[in-house]
Structures are given as structure tokens and as C-alpha cells.
Amino acid sequence: MTLDELDTPALVVDLDVMEANLQAMQQRVSARGLKLRPHTKAHKIPALAQRQLSLGGEGICTAKLGEAEVMADAGIMDILITTPIAHPIKYQRLVALYLAHPEGVFCQVVDHAEHVLGIGKCAVAAGVNVELLIEVESGQQRCGVALGKSLVDLIKLIEATEGVSYRGIQAYSGHLQHVQDFAQRQAQARAAVLPIFDFIDNQLLPQGLAPRVVSGGGTGTYQAYTGLGFTEIQAGSYIFMDAAYRALASRDNSRQNDEFSNALKVWTTVISHPTPERAVLDAGMKCLSIDMGMPLVEGREDIRYQSGGDEHGILHLAEGEVSLTIGQRLLMLPSHCDTTLNSYQTLYGIRGDEVVQSWDIAGRGRSD
Numbered sequence: 001m002t003l004d005e006l007d008t009p010a011l012v013v014d015l016d017v018m019e020a021n022l023q024a025m026q027q028r029v030s031a032r033g034l035k036l037r038p039h040t041k042a043h044k045i046p047a048l049a050q051r052q053l054s055l056g057g058e059g060i061c062t063a064k065l066g067e068a069e070v071m072a073d074a075g076i077m078d079i080l081i082t083t084p085i086a087h088p089i090k091y092q093r094l095v096a097l098y099l100a101h102p103e104g105v106f107c108q109v110v111d112h113a114e115h116v117l118g119i120g121k122c123a124v125a126a127g128v129n130v131e132l133l134i135e136v137e138s139g140q141q142r143c144g145v146a147l148g149k150s151l152v153d154l155i156k157l158i159e160a161t162e163g164v165s166y167r168g169i170q171a172y173s174g175h176l177q178h179v180q181d182f183a184q185r186q187a188q189a190r191a192a193v194l195p196i197f198d199f200i201d202n203q204l205l206p207q208g209l210a211p212r213v214v215s216g217g218g219t220g221t222y223q224a225y226t227g228l229g230f231t232e233i234q235a236g237s238y239i240f241m242d243a244a245y246r247a248l249a250s251r252d253n254s255r256q257n258d259e260f261s262n263a264l265k266v267w268t269t270v271i272s273h274p275t276p277e278r279a280v281l282d283a284g285m286k287c288l289s290i291d292m293g294m295p296l297v298e299g300r301e302d303i304r305y306q307s308g309g310d311e312h313g314i315l316h317l318a319e320g321e322v323s324l325t326i327g328q329r330l331l332m333l334p335s336h337c338d339t340t341l342n343s344y345q346t347l348y349g350i351r352g353d354e355v356v357q358s359w360d361i362a363g364r365g366r367s368d
């Protein structure tokens with residue numbers, strides 16, 4: 001099929017660009033002496049996770065238990081679930097994941113005694129052992145236990161609780177991924193985690209509580225984490241990139257972050273052109289997320305996208321610009337790849353104008 005034959009709105013990925021992004025991140029992280037544990041929340045497709053593993057990935061991350069179930073059912077056996085879970089229903093499901101895949105190496109992030117005791121109780125009843133990674137506060141003020149006695153107590157509790165074991169620490173500074181200036185982003189990312197490594201060296205190590213694994217970092221901050229004590233990087237968005245990441249400054253502080261290129265696009269149609277300056281697309285916020293700003297029109301910097309609600313995207317043409325035609329197709333560059341992808345059931349792989357592949361987005365909507 002050609003792109004022209006594909007109905008819209010459709011989610012497409014440039015296969016060559018995606019492959020270049022995948023290889024570049026693996027090489028850059030390996031060159032820093034770190035492991036890459038790709039965060040698959042960006043794509044939710046087992047086949048793409050397999051590709052990341054075949055390039056050298058040290059297992060994968062999923063944000064949610066539901067995503068992990070999808071990945072494990074597809075045969076991926078080394079999964080870190082990076083968001084804490086709470087409630088016996090979830091603890092039972094976590095244990096069921098172990099029982100369904102006895103060869104699996106799964107790890108759950110926690111930040112409170114409640115999690116440890118709840119998971120431990122279910123694990124003992126099922127006769128399994130659940131590995132835990134403790135999320136530590138690293139500036140985002142989302143989940144994460146504070147450094148100090150509460151962290152030491154939590155590690156000791158895991159060590160003393162049957163059915164669970166202590167793997168290490170997660171420190172993900174999500175609030176710093178999009179700091180505009182490259183040098184500032186790197187400096188802030190290091191500053192946010194330095195106290196954690198100081199605490200490990202001076203408090204945890206002497207007590208025999210040092211982490212085996214320290215996991216963190218994203219597409220915006222991975223470069224800051226050389227030589228600090230991280231063992232693995234959890235970056236995810238680099239596979240696709242998006243307009244929000246591209247709009248950051250690059251290493252030489254030029255305007256555009258060109259470390260990775262935009263691979264993910266949304267194929268759309270102009271459905272209306274009420275005035276010469278205003279056209280309307282068949283892609284509103286149900287298929288082009290706007291939580292990280294507005295998407296861009298590929299190759300048309302003169303056109304500005306404005307949300308027209310759930311189903312419509314309004315295009316503003318600069319004065320004097322050639323108008324669009326009704327039925328014309330446009331490729332849009334999403335501002336945020338994760339939330340855009342989650343609205344689609346299928347991802348089409350394109351090479352030039354040819355649609356050469358498609359994948360079911362098996363983890364789509366699995367925020368449970």
C-alpha cells in the first residue's frame with residue numbers, strides 16, 4: 001500500500017529514522033559504560049521492545065503492570081515496572097505475572113512500607129519472590145521516598161520481609177527532561193541526583209545496604225549521568241522523538257535538539273477550508289495530544305496548529321501563503337509521542353511513500 005491509500009487519521013513511523021534512533025541511543029549509552037533499559041511506555045509494542053533488546057537492551061521498562069502483562073505475554077522476560085502499585089487486586093496481579101512466567105525476571109518499583117508488606121504477603125501465599133526497586137525523591141516531587149532514615153528503614157524492611165528482595169534504587173527526574181538549555185539541563189540533572197549517590201556511599205554502603213542497580217534518566221537527561229553511579233538508563237521517547245523534545249537546545253546550544261530525529265507522525269486530511277487563512281484537519285486532541293504543546297505540520301513551518309477540540313485541528317496559514325485543498329493529506333509531528341500513540345490501535349511503518357509494515361499497539365490503553 002502507498003501512504004496515499006492509507007485512510008486518516010493514522011499513526012505512522014518512518015522505519016529508517018526509528019532504526020537510526022534506536023541504534024544511536026544504544027551506542028551512546030553503551031559508550032558511557034551504562035546499560036540501556038528502554039522505557040516501552042513510548043511505543044507499547046512487543047516487537048519494538050524485542051528490537052531494543054536485540055540491539056543490547058538490558059531488559060525493558062513498562063510504566064504500568066498492565067503494560068508488563070502485555071510484554072510478558074509476548075515473551076519478554078526482563079521487565080521493570082516503574083510506577084508503584086497499591087491495593088490487593090494489583091498485588092495479586094503482580095504475583096500472577098510471576099506464576100504465569102516462572103522464567104521471568106520482573107521487578108516492581110515501590111516507595112512505602114505499605115507496598116512492601118502488601119506485595120510480600122501475596123508473594124508468600126503464592127510461593128514466589130518479588131524483586132523491588134525503591135523510588136527515591138530526585139526533585140520531581142511525584143513518587144519517591146526521601147533520603148534519610150525513611151529510605152534506610154524501607155530497605156531494612158524489604159530485607160526482613162519474606163517474599164520480596166531488594167534490587168536497588170530508581171531515580172527519575174522527569175521535571176528536568178525538557179529544560180530548554182542543554183548545559184543547564186545537564187547541570188540540573190546531575191545536581192538533582194548527587195545527594196543520592198552521596199547517601200549511598202556514606203550511609204548505605206557502610207551498613208551493607210548498597211543498591212545493586214540504580215536506574216533512571218530519560219531522553220533529555222541521559223547524557224548527564226556518566227560516572228555518577230547509575231547502572232542503567234530508562235530512556236523511552238528517543239525511539240520516536242517528538243516536537244517537544246526537538247524544540248530543546250542541542251549540545252552546542254543551537255535551537256534544535258538533533259540527537260534523534262522525528263520518526264513518529266500522524267497522517268491527516270484537510271476536511272474544511274472555511275477562509276483563506278484557516279483550514280481544518282480531521283485530527284483533534286483524540287489523535288494528536290496537546291499536553292506538551294501543539295503538533296507541527298511537517299515541512300510547513302508557515303502553518304500553525306490550534307486545537308479545535310476532540311475531533312478537529314485548526315490550521316492557521318501565514319498571510320499570503322498558498323492555501324491548502326480539501327482532501328489534501330498532511331503529515332503532523334506530534335508534540336508528545338507517548339500520549340499520542342496511546343490513542344491508536346495500529347502503528348504503520350513507512351519507507352518513503354510506501355506503507356511496508358503494521359503493528360498492533362498491544363499495550364495501548366493498558367494504564368491498569
Ligand SMILES: Cc1ncc(COP(=O)(O)O)c(C=O)c1O
Nearest residue numbers: 039082172218219234235236237
Ligand atoms: C519513570 C520513567 N522513566 C523513564 C521515562 C522515559 O523518559 P523519556 O521518555 O523522556 O525518555 C519516563 C517517562 O515518562 C518515566 O516516567
